[in-house]
Structures are given as C-alpha cells and as structure tokens.
Amino acid sequence: MAATSAATFSIGSTISPGTKVSQLPQSKPLSMRFNSQNTLATFSGLKAATFVKCESESSFLGKESSAVLRGAAAPKAQKSSQRSQYNLNPQASYKVAILGAAGGIGQPLALLVKMSPLISALHIYDIANVKGVAADLSHCNTPSQVLGFTGSSELPNSLKGVDVVVIPAGVPRKPGMTRDDLFSINANIVKTLVEAVADNCPDAFIHIISNPVNSTLPIAAEVLKQKGVYDPKKLFGVTTLDVVRANTFVAQKKNLKLIDVDVPVVGGHAGITILPLLSKTRPPVSFNDEEVQELTVRIQNAGTEVVEAKEGAGSATLSMAYAAARFVESSLRALDGDADVYECSFVQSDLTELPFFASRVKLGRKGVEAIISSDLQGLTEYEQKALEALKPELKASIEKGIAFAQKQPVTT
Numbered sequence: 461m462a463a464t465s466a467a468t469f470s471i472g473s474t475i476s477p478g479t480k481v482s483q484l485p486q487s488k489p490l491s492m493r494f495n496s497q498n499t500l501a502t503f504s505g506l507k508a509a510t511f512v513k514c515e516s517e518s519s520f521l522g523k524e525s526s527a528v529l530r531g532a533a534a535p536k537a538q539k540s541s542q543r544s545q546y547n548l549n550p551q552a553s554y555k556v557a558i559l560g561a562a563g564g565i566g567q568p569l570a571l572l573v574k575m576s577p578l579i580s581a582l583h584i585y586d587i588a589n590v591k592g593v594a595a596d597l598s599h600c601n602t603p604s605q606v607l608g609f610t611g612s613s614e615l616p617n618s619l620k621g622v623d624v625v626v627i628p629a630g631v632p633r634k635p636g637m638t639r640d641d642l643f644s645i646n647a648n649i650v651k652t653l654v655e656a657v658a659d660n661c662p663d664a665f666i667h668i669i670s671n672p673v674n675s676t677l678p679i680a681a682e683v684l685k686q687k688g689v690y691d692p693k694k695l696f697g698v699t700t701l702d703v704v705r706a707n708t709f710v711a712q713k714k715n716l717k718l719i720d721v722d723v724p725v726v727g728g729h730a731g732i733t734i735l736p737l738l739s740k741t742r743p744p745v746s747f748n749d750e751e752v753q754e755l756t757v758r759i760q761n762a763g764t765e766v767v768e769a770k771e772g773a774g775s776a777t778l779s780m781a782y783a784a785a786r787f788v789e790s791s792l793r794a795l796d797g798d799a800d801v802y803e804c805s806f807v808q809s810d811l812t813e814l815p816f817f818a819s820r821v822k823l824g825r826k827g828v829e830a831i832i833s834s835d836l837q838g839l840t841e842y843e844q845k846a847l848e849a850l851k852p853e854l855k856a857s858i859e860k861g862i863a864f865a866q867k868q869p870v871t872t
C-alpha cells in the first residue's frame with residue numbers, strides 16, 4: 461500500500477487544563493488534526509499523545525495498521541470537536557540527518573524516519589557501512605530521498621540544509637558498565653560531530669542520543685558556544701525512551717490502555733537522575749508506596765535491564781529508535797507549525813539550580829518555547845526527596861562535560 465488517499469488524523473496530548481507553563485499565559489488541552497488529500501498522514505503511534513483519531517482508507521503502513529490504531533483510539537474519538545486544529549501542510553519538506561546511522565539505533569531509526577510524510581530528504585552518515593544502509597532504505601516507496609555519507613570528508617555535505625540532526629553515534633554499554641564509563645570515547649565523538657553541525661547547519665534542531673547524555677549534552681552546548689552559534693532552544697538531550705518506558709510499565713501495572721498513559725520523567729538520563737513523576741501520571745492513577753518504589757526503580761534501571769538481557773551485544777536499540785523517531789516527529793510537527801507539541805527532554809533549564817534539566821517542554825518553530833514548570837510543583841514526599849538526591853550526581857555529570865569541552869577548544 462503506497463500512500464494515503466484521504467486521511468484524517470487527530471492527535472491530542474496529555475497536558476491537563478491546569479498545567480502551568482513558564483512564559484505562557486495558560487496551557488490548554490492539546491490536539492492536532494490533519495486532513496490531507498493524496499498525501500501520507502503521519503507515522504502511526506510515534507506521537508506523544510494519548511488521544512488519537514484516525515479515519516483513513518489506507519496509510520503507508522497499510523490498512524491493518526490503520527485499523528489497529530483506529531481501534532485503539534476509538535473510545536476517545538468523540539472528544540475531538542473541542543480541540544484546536546493543526547493542518548498538516550502537504551508541501552512540508554524537512555531534511556533530517558542521522559549521524560551514526562549504520563549502528564544499532566541508527567538503522568531502525570532511519571527506517572522509521574524514512575516513513576515520515578514530513579520529510580523530503582534523509583541524510584544518513586557514519587564512519588563506515590552506510591552506503592548499503594542507504595541503498596536498502598532508498599527502495600522503500602515513501603516520499604523522502606535517502607542519501608548516504610561515509611567518513612569525515614563527507615560529513616559537511618551530510619549536514620548542509622538540514623533542519624533536524626539526530627546523533628546516536630558512539631559506543632554502547634556492556635554488562636557491568638555505567639553510562640559514564642562511555643564518556644572517554646563518546647565525549648570526543650559528540651564534540652567532533654557537533655563542531656561539524658555548528659559549521660554546516662547551525663540553525664538545526666540537534667538531538668543528542670549518545671551516552672552519557674547527562675554529559676554529552678553539556679559538551680554539545682559548550683562546543684556550540686565556542687563556535688558562537690549556541691541556541692539553547694534548539695539543543696536537546698533525548699530522554700524520550702524514559703517516558704516511553706514509564707508509560708509502558710505503568711500501563712502494564714495498572715492495566716490501562718497504553719495509548720492513554722503519559723508519565724512525565726524529569727532530571728537526567730542515568731540511574732537515579734531518571735525521575736518518573738508518577739504522581740503526575742495522566743490519566744490520574746493512584747499508586748501505593750510499594751508500587752511507586754517498584755516502578756521508579758524499574759524505570760531507572762530499564763536500560764540496564766536491556767544491557768544485561770543482550771549479554772554484551774549492546775544496549776537498547778529498537779525501543780530507542782522508536783523513542784527517537786517520536787522525538788523527531790514531534791520536532792517536525794513543531795517546525796511545521798503545530799502549536800501543541802510537548803515532550804520531555806534534557807535541555808538548558810531554569811527549573812532548578814542546575815544549568816540543564818530534563819522536563820516537559822513545549823516545542824515550537826524556534827525550538828523550546830516554554831518549560832513546563834508545574835510538574836515540579838506539588839510533588840509527593842518520595843519525589844521531592846528523589847529530586848534532591850539526584851541533583852549532586854547530575855551536577856557532577858554536567859560539570860564533567862563542560863570541563864571536557866573547555867579543556868579542548870573547538871577547531872576553527
């Protein structure tokens with residue numbers, strides 16, 4: 461099935477009417493709706509939404525996928541009439557680059573991104589093995605053109621004219637390692653790649669996946685500052701997988717429909733710095749103390765759960781690709797003018813005394829439009845203690861990244 465002949469999608473998110481947003485007069489229920497003729501609608505299931513209405517004869521995923529999505533969304537479909545409207549621009553044509561695209565995350569991420577109707581060009585870059593991935597992907601009959609770039613001499617061209625750059629380049633953990641154990645290799649990789657981003661597409665949204673995110677994101681910020689092109693609104697540490705996991709585990713524990721559940725996860729992306737705010741789960745759910753402890757620890761250790769299950773063959777790749785594709789789609793929707801896009805991300809922040817902090821943010825055409833401050837208000841005693849406990853570790857990781865970048869000034 462090639463393309464949607466006539467499709468209507470409505471997607472609503474989970475910010476509750478009382479949510480406070482810094483820099484915004486007030487928040488509102490979220491939604492998007494596209495009515496498109498003869499165009500692909502969206503890639504299914506990658507949105508940060510709990511409300512989905514899908515009326516489509518067919519989609520690029522085929523009738524069955526549409527039917528599943530329709531079925532999952534049906535109970536809430538009636539509520540769409542009061543929601544704000546986002547009309548997908550059928551001419552939308554964004555360019556996305558993936559750096560580290562031949563890897564465990566890179567390949568499935570490239571496939572998911574290739575399915576987006578919002579993209580005209582997908583540039584995939586790696587130090588090796590990327591031409592075959594590009595040839596393979598390019599046979600998918602979705603609209604975007606795929607171009608492969610190999611090695612540092614082709615890096616600049618892979619970034620020219622790009623709107624969103626995603627960086628999953630670097631080594632993954634093996635059992636027994638912490639994310640911080642990856643610092644010595646990945647810090648340099650991220651530094652070099654972000655230097656190239658600064659030189660070739662300084663206005664792009666930059667998504668940092670490479671671990672340890674708590675340090676690599678500050679490295680990226682420092683590199684961009686040294687290059688004179690730092691825009692804190694456009695630099696993101698990708699923590700979407702923590703939200704995806706929290707949503708999944710909470711839905712399983714409480715026997716809820718997955719598509720309904722949204723749990724904000726704040727702090728950072730390693731061990732105790734990952735703090736799911738279960739008290740802010742939507743729809744509202746109550747947890748006893750034992751459930752809070754069990755779910756919090758499982759969400760914090762979910763990466764390690766995968767690393768151990770893979771027995772030395774790497775860390776999460778498929779769920780990460782899914783999460784990263786969702787974050788790409790949210791960024792593209794924001795670039796395309798959807799006024800209701802919210803995601804958790806590790807960004808420059810004034811929510812706490814730390815310079816970078818993961819929380820829900822509102823995305824717009826220029827990047828972060830607002831940081832959702834209300835999530836940190838009215839925390840439970842357990843969450844408040846966990847928040848205070850994570851700060852020293854997160855602060856140390858941030859400072860380690862900044863010190864690394866300051867010791868090795870960028871090449872001009």
Ligand code: NAD
Pocket residue numbers: 559560561562563564565566585586587588628629630631632633642646649652653668669670671672673698699700701702729774775776777780
């Ligand atoms: P992988 O080893 O399978 O793939 C990494 C790819 O990066 C390889 O193809 C490699 O050739 C490429 N690469 C290495 N150096 C490069 C360079 N200088 N330029 C371009 N490409 C380069 O690893 P993976 O499983 O895909 O994981 C990648 C990274 O993502 C790891 O650091 C991992 O810890 C991290 N990760 C983060 C999250 C998160 O939630 N943020 C989740 C999972 C994994």
Ligand code: LMR
Pocket residue numbers: 632633639671701762763764766767775776
């Ligand atoms: C994850 O959370 O799965 C990633 O950060 C990879 C890892 O090393 O755990």
